[in-house]
Amino acid sequence: MSELLQFVITGITVGMIYSLIALGFVLVWKSSGVANLALGQLILLFSWFAYGMLSQAGLPAYIGLPIVIIFSLFLGWVVERIILRPLIAQPILSLITVTLGLSFFLEGLVSFVWPESQATLPRLFPQTPIYIGTAVMGQEYLWAAIIALLLFVLLTLYFKYNKMGIAMRATADDQKAVQACGIPVTKIFSRSWMLACVLAAVSGVLMSSIGSINHGLTSAGLKSFSVVILGGLDSFGGAMIAGPIIGLAENLGGGYLTPLTWPGVREVIPFIIIVLVMFIKPYGLFGEQRIERI
């Protein structure tokens, strides 16, 4: 029984980080219609950058982490300005492929600057484990969940009350109408990329403070795709709900199915969920099915 509780708690907290990554995806997808397949590599890059700041440069966390955030804002701006701005209104195929090219580039960059295959961040959270009933949980899981929730609340408020946030939602609805209202659409695009990169940076630091920094982090990006597919591509709430579901399915499936099937089943469960969603409800739980006209 304690095993089950353990799986549930770990699954939900890890799933919330997936939600955070997925939010970054949904943000960019909604505002600019770009599918960012380089998410996993962005997470990897930011985790290594955090490692570079905190461990290699030896900065304390209250200086190092803001630098990571500033770097992520800058990178988001650069990526949008240089790579995606020239491709506005190109077919979706080009937009997907260019982010794949970006993912190659980032992966090369990471192994160029940090040739180590593995590293750990200095501890950001207290170490004492927490006992919930019979289950034991590292405190960093709890912190990760709290930070994820906090960011979700902040984002919701941002989209509801901030002028820029409202403009972003409007852009998601109709780009041309927004442009006609005098809101610079390109600025919205660049804001959404910057925000998405910050989310990737935060979730990267959270993931690598739970585990270690290695190439496995890119698979977190892939898993977040199953989150957005399950939740619906254009739904923030969907991403937030689907994340823990994917995390739960992954952990429970990994825990109970591995003896029945082959090892590594944990890694494919998110993909099996993608295929199932595609067959049953392709636009996800909360996704909007757009009616097309010729």
Next chain:
Amino acid sequence: MDLPAGTRNFSYAEDMTIFRTRTQKFLLFTLAAALLTAPLWFGNYWLGVANLIGITIIAATGLNILTGYCGQLSIGHAAFMAVGAFTSAILTSRFEVPFLIALPVAGIVAGIIGVLVGIPSLRVKGFYLAISTIAAYFIIMWVINHWNNVTGGFMGMAVPPAEILGINLTTQSSQFYLILAITAIVIFGAKNIARTRVGRAFIAVRDNDLAAEVMGINLFNYKLLAFFIGCFLAGIAGALTAHWVGFISGENFSLTESILYVGMIIIGGMGSATGPIFGAIFIRLLGEAVTRLVPIMENSLSLPAGFATGFGPMLFGLVIILFLVLEPRGLHHRWQLFKASYRLWPFSY
């Protein structure tokens, strides 16, 4: 339209001819002669590169039919190659099926799996389809990597060399002729598929599938047919890889390869018969240049330790991004411009 001044078509047969003018025929003859005698000129190493390019052209042509003509994005192409490779490997090594039967069977099995993966394409497109092909890639590779008593799992399996009419194709040059022949057939077939009813239907589906459906094109049939043809060719390419390399495991068919195939058809120019050829040659030669240049550069300039592993991906990523930003129509478009200026010389239009 593409004919030089003074050449007129007087019959439909003339209009449909691929190689129409004397220059084209001469160039074709030269190219054929050069390729057929290539083993005399090239060493084993470069023949190996040529074989890799040939196999890549076959797979890229398949992806081009699926993505370039029919507009169905697939990022899991390497998984279908893997299916073809292991099918052929298992058939020839365990059941001693002749290579000439195993090869098409490998293609058909890969095609059928491709059709299964393609079923969601009837309801979704664009990013949804891209993600479901990635998901299919991981599921297929997971099965291949863990089905130990069939595929050998992570250990991989040895593949006997291809055997045609009692002749074992063990040397690079004999493999070269086999791959050359199949590549030529595939290119010719792809060129002709694009000009038939099927190809036109694919293009209509790509440009606007709703409009195509209203025009009376059966989306169900044509989308799945595109998946079948694309994955069939991937399976053929995979089977050829298996018999060429002689030993395969899941590692031969990485997600990176899949992405590179998408990059190839983008760089070559999508929706054209020559595009995949340009793209495959460009990417493979670039890869070759990277593997040869990196050690030299590393020795002569004292570079950081991560240079060797990081340089290749960075360069490939940069090339894909630059092509999409600066030359989205690919090398094929450049080739067209070159042909036009050649035809019109010395005038500019």
